[in-house]
Amino acid sequence: MTKTVNLDHVTIRFGSYTAVDNVDLSIAGGEFFSFLGPSGCGKTTLLRCISGFVEPTAGRVLIGGKDMRGIGPNKRPTALIFQNLALFPLMSVADNIAFPLEVRGVSKRDRRRRADQLLELIALAGQGDKKVQELSGGQRQRVAIARALAVEPDILLLDEPLSALDLKLRQHMRTELRAIQKQVGLTFIYITHDQGEALIMSDRVAVMSAGVIEQIDVPAAIYDRPRTSFVASFVGETNALHGKVGAQEDDVVALDLPSGRRVFGLAGGNRRYRPGDACTIFIRPEQLKLATAESFNRLPASVIDIEFEGSTRHIRLEAEEAQLRLTLMNEGTPASLAPGDRLELSFDPEIASVLPSGPMAKA
Amino acid sequence: MNVGKGLNVLLTALFITLFFAFLFGPLVIMVITAFNSSVFPRISPWDCFTTDWFRTLAGDRMLLSGLLNTMIIGAGVIIVAVPVGLAGALALAEASDRLRSILYTVMIVPILLPGVVIGISTIIFWNWLSYRLGDLEFLTDGIFLSILGQVTFIAAYSMLVFTSRLQRYDFGLTEAALDLGATPGQAFRKVLLPFLRPAIASAAVLAFLSSAENYNTTAFTIGAQSTFTTVLASKVRYGINPSISAVAVIIIAITLVAAIINEVHGRRRHALLSGGRARARIMGNPILCIAGHPAFVALILLVAIAAAVVAGGRYDSSVCTARILEEKRALQEKLMQQMTPAAPASETTPAPPPPPTSPPSTGGGLNPYSGVFGGGSLPGPANPAPPATPPSPSATSSPSAAGQPTNPYANVFSPGNLPGAAAPSSPPAPPSTSSPPP
Ligand SMILES: Nc1ncnc2c1ncn2[C@@H]1O[C@H](COP(=O)(O)OP(=O)(O)O)[C@@H](O)[C@H]1O
Ligand SMILES: [Mg+2]
Numbered sequence: 048m049t050k051t052v053n054l055d056h057v058t059i060r061f062g063s064y065t066a067v068d069n070v071d072l073s074i075a076g077g078e079f080f081s082f083l084g085p086s087g088c089g090k091t092t093l094l095r096c097i098s099g100f101v102e103p104t105a106g107r108v109l110i111g112g113k114d115m116r117g118i119g120p121n122k123r124p125t126a127l128i129f130q131n132l133a134l135f136p137l138m139s140v141a142d143n144i145a146f147p148l149e150v151r152g153v154s155k156r157d158r159r160r161r162a163d164q165l166l167e168l169i170a171l172a173g174q175g176d177k178k179v180q181e182l183s184g185g186q187r188q189r190v191a192i193a194r195a196l197a198v199e200p201d202i203l204l205l206d207e208p209l210s211a212l213d214l215k216l217r218q219h220m221r222t223e224l225r226a227i228q229k230q231v232g233l234t235f236i237y238i239t240h241d242q243g244e245a246l247i248m249s250d251r252v253a254v255m256s257a258g259v260i261e262q263i264d265v266p267a268a269i270y271d272r273p274r275t276s277f278v279a280s281f282v283g284e285t286n287a288l289h290g291k292v293g294a295q296e297d298d299v300v301a302l303d304l305p306s307g308r309r310v311f312g313l314a315g316g317n318r319r320y321r322p323g324d325a326c327t328i329f330i331r332p333e334q335l336k337l338a339t340a341e342s343f344n345r346l347p348a349s350v351i352d353i354e355f356e357g358s359t360r361h362i363r364l365e366a367e368e369a370q371l372r373l374t375l376m377n378e379g380t381p382a383s384l385a386p387g388d389r390l391e392l393s394f395d396p397e398i399a400s401v402l403p404s405g406p407m408a409k410a
Numbered sequence: 411m412n413v414g415k416g417l418n419v420l421l422t423a424l425f426i427t428l429f430f431a432f433l434f435g436p437l438v439i440m441v442i443t444a445f446n447s448s449v450f451p452r453i454s455p456w457d458c459f460t461t462d463w464f465r466t467l468a469g470d471r472m473l474l475s476g477l478l479n480t481m482i483i484g485a486g487v488i489i490v491a492v493p494v495g496l497a498g499a500l501a502l503a504e505a506s507d508r509l510r511s512i513l514y515t516v517m518i519v520p521i522l523l524p525g526v527v528i529g530i531s532t533i534i535f536w537n538w539l540s541y542r543l544g545d546l547e548f549l550t551d552g553i554f555l556s557i558l559g560q561v562t563f564i565a566a567y568s569m570l571v572f573t574s575r576l577q578r579y580d581f582g583l584t585e586a587a588l589d590l591g592a593t594p595g596q597a598f599r600k601v602l603l604p605f606l607r608p609a610i611a612s613a614a615v616l617a618f619l620s621s622a623e624n625y626n627t628t629a630f631t632i633g634a635q636s637t638f639t640t641v642l643a644s645k646v647r648y649g650i651n652p653s654i655s656a657v658a659v660i661i662i663a664i665t666l667v668a669a670i671i672n673e674v675h676g677r678r679r680h681a682l683l684s685g686g687r688a689r690a691r692i693m694g695n696p697i698l699c700i701a702g703h704p705a706f707v708a709l710i711l712l713v714a715i716a717a718a719v720v721a722g723g724r725y726d727s728s729v730c731t732a733r734i735l736e737e738k739r740a741l742q743e744k745l746m747q748q749m750t751p752a753a754p755a756s757e758t759t760p761a762p763p764p765p766p767t768s769p770p771s772t773g774g775g776l777n778p779y780s781g782v783f784g785g786g787s788l789p790g791p792a793n794p795a796p797p798a799t800p801p802s803p804s805a806t807s808s809p810s811a812a813g814q815p816t817n818p819y820a821n822v823f824s825p826g827n828l829p830g831a832a833a834p835s836s837p838p839a840p841p842s843t844s845s846p847p848p
Binding site: 098099100119120121125126127129131133135136137146147149150151194195197198 | 580582583585586587588589590591592593596600601604605
């Protein structure tokens, strides 16, 4: 069974500090929903609020349409996978997985059978008698998932479950998690500060900053159509050029850069700007091009250095307005660029977002 | 350079020797005295090897009933102090920072208070309460009061033990248990309590030991009854004999056995947990597997102790003690002849020759040395001197006073015989009031 989760204007304060600020969203049953944000932005707090460890200071949490106020964590249809997994160190793997059944009074035989099924699901069949400490990081990760699934929750909450793993394992577990989610068909609410994880696994992503939801969208929209400067700078690499709005026609905005050059982009979030508004235009490094004769949105720049990374080249350039990053696919042609070379870049207005200047994510 | 280095090594060795001598010397000496037939615990002169002091001990009603009370009080203290300490530690762990330091201070105060204060305040409070509630007998019972009095500070010890263990506990585990559907009670029983099990054992042992060895508080709260320590203390006051050393031997033996078993258990556990080669070695070798098992080691130690007890029980030192006694009597007679050429008293009341086969008794009344350090002959008005013999300054000329006619040494240290010592002008004090017989 899957259930929806509604956060109805949820605010959580610790003393005078607002950890979660007026979050209002709903998550559909069976959805893989991610909260993405830098460390300390209130993701864990929000998740603990959904699982019942923290009551909202204002607003309501509804699960399956039912208000959860006053219902303890052990009575909610959620299971939380903790940031540090919180496996019970004194129990065997099978006992860990069977713990939710044990506390519900399931008989020993049934517990064992269910634990064996779950061990099979996480590809650890036959390893139930091991101690938790004897497992590798990735295996422990899967045990934590199996233990949460043993609850037969309607909603699985995951708090940066992959952050302790090394890169290879992390990439592997991403696909695995997504596969498990498809297989069991539960609502997954996933927390991460790693944009790669969020974009790859999620149906939808909510980007958070300082307790506030900046944008909720499908991964591609988050990346291609950021609605705030924070989202644009936090998700993926980007080039930012500050300027003042010259004019706007439909959603095409003309931005006057300090150098006097005028560039064009799309107004983010269907905003309407007035001439003179302080705005920033964001262009992805892989969407900058070497200018041809007919290109407009031209930016002259000189090469600082070049990083060769196999499939791509990362080039740092000095333009009049700012330092720029350019990513070129390796198309087999020998590199003709060298540090010091002067060249002209351009970009398609359709892929550049013009957003009100605001706080940006730290690099 | 070499000389300096050699000197350095020498000094270090000397220091270490002295250090260990300081630590263990008294214990070693005490253990040896338990096997000397001399009535006063000492190692020289060596009289006879004997195991009779253990027999004396086994027949000591006072001490045994005190020991029983100590056990009851110890068990009571464990039952109350460990849960109270655990509750305190949990409260500390969950309190906010400001509250925590206040709470900590409040809970630690009983450790800082003198035990005497705790003892007296316990009596006063419970007597008052008992009176208020209409003379409830059990509220003023010595054992009940001792348990409560000791719990006030032993619970704080337990709390410290639990606090240090809890510092390593991830309270996320309790949250995880709750999240997985456990009730708070289940989370406590199935997750936190197993984690605390080693600390519970430590706290219980610590509580029992602190309870058993406590004197300051217990001396007040125990009232008309007695515990092991109060009996021992009164024994010291009335004059000790080596059965106290025998107590020490037994305590040391128990401690050693417990320490050895604990060490074996710890090492094996460590080897098994660390996995790898150490574990394979133990599991692969059936002899090692059995020989290293704590239960097996315990069995061997118990067999050894049983053998020692049986052998000790068989050993008969009566011939030797009789000989020594005879020698001493001869010496005594010789001395008496030398010292009192004209003392008719000693002639008219000759020492009754003790039966040679009788084992030394606790009272030691028949032994020539019994009076030397016995309370009765120590100087000072507080000591229970024989009421019949108020010493007079002129006693020097007649050493064998009427009170102790058989013992030539009896009065050597008695106040009247000490040159320059002022004769006590006060009448002999009665025995101390704090240790009446049960
Ligand atoms: N129980 C609490 N009491 C006070 N402040 C808290 C508490 N829990 C979290 N916070 C604060 O809330 C902010 C958000 O924390 P958290 O939700 O853990 O962030 P994230 O998981 O996004 O890294 C942090 O600044 C943290 O210090
Ligand atoms: Mg977090």
